[in-house]
Amino acid sequence: MADEMVRRAQRFINTKYNSGATLGISKLDENGQTSWTVMYALTRALQYELGITSLSNSFGPGTLSAIASKYGKLDETTIPSADFCRIIQSALYCKGYDGGDIDGIYSARVKAAVVKLNQDMGVEVTYPGSVLWPKVVKGLFNMDAYVTVSGGSATIRSIQQWLNGRYILRKDFYAIPCDGHHSRDVAKSMLFAIQYELGMADGVANGVFGPGTQNGLKSHTVATGDSGTWVQLFSAGMVLNQRPVSFTSTFTSTLASAVSAFQSFAKLPVTGTGNFSTWASLLVSYGDQSRKGEACDGVTKITTERAATLKAEGITYIGRYLTNPTGGVPYEKEIQEGELATIAANGLRCFPIYQTYGRDASDFSYVAGRTAGQAAVNAALNHGFKTGTRIFFAVDFDALQEDVVSSVLPHFKGIQDAMTDDGNRYQVGVYGPRNVCTRVAEAGHSTASFVSDMSSGFSGNFGYPLPPDWAYDQIVTRTVGSGAGAIEIDVNIASGRDTGQGSFNPPRVIKPDVLLDPSVTTAMLTDVGKYMESIGFPNNGGVRKWQHWKCFAVTVTDHDALITQLSNRYKMRKALIETSAYWEMRHVDAIDESADLAVIAAYETTGEFKDTSTGICQIFGVTAIRAWNHAIQMDYTTGEMRDPTNAAHLYAAWRKCRDDDQYALSTVPLIHLWNADGAPGSGNNETKLRTMRLDYTESEIYEVLRRYQGTNSEAKEHAKKRMALYQVMEKYNSISRHL
Structure with missing residues (x-):
């Protein structure tokens, strides 16, 4: 929802800084909506006014140091210019606070907004009044919220405010969100807090759960009857891990009971105390890494x-x-x-x-x-x-x-x-x-x-x-x-929720493919159809020429004997042949039919051959010749070599692919073999795969399917879809060969 004052802030940036050119950014969209883009622009504007020459989206140590060294703090007595003030006012509006009239005046309205900002951050005791201290300014120039948002927890917000208020003066601690949601920043602030309470100096504390932090925590077990800051930190850890407890400084029997429940849930020794293993599980995902697991x-x-x-x-x-x-x-x-x-x-x-x-x-x-x-x-x-x-x-x-x-x-x-x-x-x-x-x-x-x-x-x-x-x-x-x-x-x-398996069926050995068992073909037809419908191919064909049942019959069941024979001859899974053939036949449409007629007309009238993909397997004439020639040269099959530059040879191969379904299906595995060998003569610079075999890996299967269609992005995307189709085809072929 657009906010008129945010729109005015965007307009100020565009007007003052030459549509963003001065700041090294594009012109802001004056849409009245806060975003990181707007905050980055305001950060750059602030840096520009501070005299920083290398502008950045990041409100880093240099920006923070510049404010501290030049002004110490920002208020009506130290803000150096009206434009500087307008940047602050704009940031307040983008943060949801009243920034006055964006008029360059640190007015009573601006002061009230700063007081409220400090309160919302939880730093009003450390930073009383209407003064903006450098770390608060840093917190102002980002998208963090300091009020509860999107169903945030009031308890978590109180923890966030407590952490800010207690540790904001430490060198490496910066204001965290107070939005009622646990986050990466909040988790890291907890580690800083632990380290500060352990007595680590600034520059030593780093927010990392290292050996020093772990050793320190081992001497800070908390238990029923204890009170103070360590209990507050421990109860905060429980709250942040969504355990049903209060944020408290007293370790009550209620808290002990909740701790026992958490320990049981996380498979820790159930003691009801805040011992090291429990601390570790609350603070970092891996917990106590000295544990042994089952x-x-x-x-x-x-x-x-x-x-x-x-x-x-x-x-x-x-x-x-x-x-x-x-x-x-x-x-x-x-x-x-x-x-x-x-x-x-x-x-x-x-x-x-x-x-x-x-x-x-x-x-x-x-x-x-x-x-x-x-x-x-x-x-x-x-x-x-x-x-x-x-x-x-x-x-x-x-x-x-x-x-x-x-x-x-x-x-x-x-x-x-x-x-x-x-x-x-x-x-x-x-x-x-x-x-x-x-x-x-x-x-x-x-x-x-x-x-x-x-x-x-x-x-x-x-x-x-x-x-x-x-x-x-x-x-x-x-x-x-x-x-x-x-x-x-x-x-x-x-946890015991899963126990794996302790006994197994005999593994299925690698076998050549056999004829599809009649008992699986109906289920195979159904499953292939379900998958194709799930990716937008209705079984009735839709805008395509052929319905699902027809494609399945032609490329799977009607020619099963031929496909099985080809599979065994070339040591190739039937599913590779079936997948490529079925996929291509499902894609045939009126445009393909028109292209075919144009090829025929051109050749018969001029003798010129203009290649296109054709037939049930959508094969180019030149691809068919190269695949057959390669197979003959490699002794994969026998036949007559043809010239891929001769129009008559090309047209003859193309017509066979168009008019003879058995020839087209017989050409599919030869294209796969040619592609596996690097598609010599294609100019595609394909790498050679291992010799065709029945135990090709998933990456090799993908490559064979992808290469059938080409090298462009469409071929790659289609190959991903054909991988799922291949697995369905392979499922039923596998069942048949293991019956």
């Missing part, structure tokens, strides 16, 4: 010797990865042959983790979730995990709130939909920072959380409580054992 996860194969090491460490539950998407380092990331049998034989249990990349928001989407869900199901079946197993899907990056909303939640909706279409044989778990786990669970997309608390600096961990549904809490990396039993693990605390 669970671990890692990227190293569990051998008999390593199993003995883990048992000696008190570990029962082992997290292992269902796939290694690249097949590269670490080579043992994926569950290895015979490993689950070793785990079971030693009385241990395994919980599976699925992760492809997951290092950036761009790796997460609804389509990627559909792919992950079905890929994880296929991999879990291959390894022998039984129905009811919970698979933890990884979000292994510092997902900001906007990333969670725009990328992570749709991703897990995709996973959930894939699992539902599979019959819910496996449960969905989420691995990630606290906020990610909580949000995914609240959206109903997961049943338990594996919390990456070891990544304490993640914004989704700093300032967020342990999720209510946590199953595993990852706290530290540790090497245990020696000799053949040595193994590096991530130590996890186990």
Whole structure:
């Protein structure tokens, strides 16, 4: 909602500073709305008036020092100019306070606003009256709120104000928001407060939970009957972790009871006292890293010797990865042959983790979730995990709130939909920072959380409580054992919510594909249709030429014998052939038909061949010739070599792809083989993949599917969507070859 005084502040910046050019910024949009853009402009204006030559969006030490050294404090006696005052007045309005008439006068209205600002910050005792001290000015020039907003807690706000009031004079402590919400800044301020109370000097206290802080806390256990600042800090930690207590300076029996409940929840020894382990769990996500956990996860194969090491460490539950998407380092990331049998034989249990990349928001989407869900199901079946197993899907990056909303939640909706279409044989778990786990669970997309608390600096961990549904809490990396039993693990605390699996079905060995079993084709037709509808392709075809059932019949069931034969001949999964052919046929539309007719007309009237993609598999004439020539040269197949520069040869190949469905389908695997070998002659500079094989990794499958379509951004986006389709196709081919 527009505010006229904010609009006037924006107009002042634009008018005074040459539409922002003087400040090194663009002209402000005079929309009457506060934003970081406006605050950055005001910060730069303040720096300009302070005589700082290198302007910045950041209100850093230089700006703070300039105010302190030039003026000490700001009021009607020290503000150097009317424009300087107008900047202060504008900032007050952008912060929600009455800045007067933006007239350059430090008036009674401005003074009253400053008094209120100091009160809201909680620093009115330290900074009484209507004077603006440098740290308050710093707090004025940002987007922090000093009043409760968006359902904030009055108790948390009182803690924020108390911290500001008590520690604002310390060198490295700056005013934190007083908005009633826990946050990264609030969590760090708590660490500063602990360090100050431990007696650390300015410059030594750093807001980091290091050895000095930890050692100091070990001698500051608080218990029933205690009172004072340490109890206040401890009760603040309880409140910030969403425990139902008051912010108090007295350790009552009520607080002790709440502490016992928290300790039980976090799987700490239940003492009802504020001991070191409890302090640690309240202050940092990983808590007391000296703890031993009943669970671990890692990227190293569990051998008999390593199993003995883990048992000696008190570990029962082992997290292992269902796939290694690249097949590269670490080579043992994926569950290895015979490993689950070793785990079971030693009385241990395994919980599976699925992760492809997951290092950036761009790796997460609804389509990627559909792919992950079905890929994880296929991999879990291959390894022998039984129905009811919970698979933890990884979000292994510092997902900001906007990333969670725009990328992570749709991703897990995709996973959930894939699992539902599979019959819910496996449960969905989420691995990630606290906020990610909580949000995914609240959206109903997961049943338990594996919390990456070891990544304490993640914004989704700093300032967020342990999720209510946590199953595993990852706290530290540790090497245990020696000799053949040595193994590096991530130590996890186990809540008991998930217990993995202690027995397994026989793993599915790698087999060549066979004819689709008649019992699966109806379900396969349904699942492929469901997936395509989920990404905007109605089963009735919509604007496309072919309906779903027709495409499925032509590219899957009607030519199943041919596709099976091709698969076995080239040591290629049937799903690679089916996916490319089905996808292309589903995309044929009236424009493609018109393009075909234009090619025919041009060739028949002038002899000129103008290539375009054609037929059910949408193959270019030149692509068909290059793929066939390459296959003949490599002894993949036999046939007649053709000249890719000869119009008659091109047209003949193009017509075969257009008019002969069997020829088109036979060309698809040859294109895949050609692309895997680097697509020689295409000019695309594709890297060579491993020789085609039945156990291609996920990254290799993606590359084969992507290269079929090309190198542009559309090819890459379509390949992501085809990965999910591939996994559905592979599911039913896998069932057929293992019946």
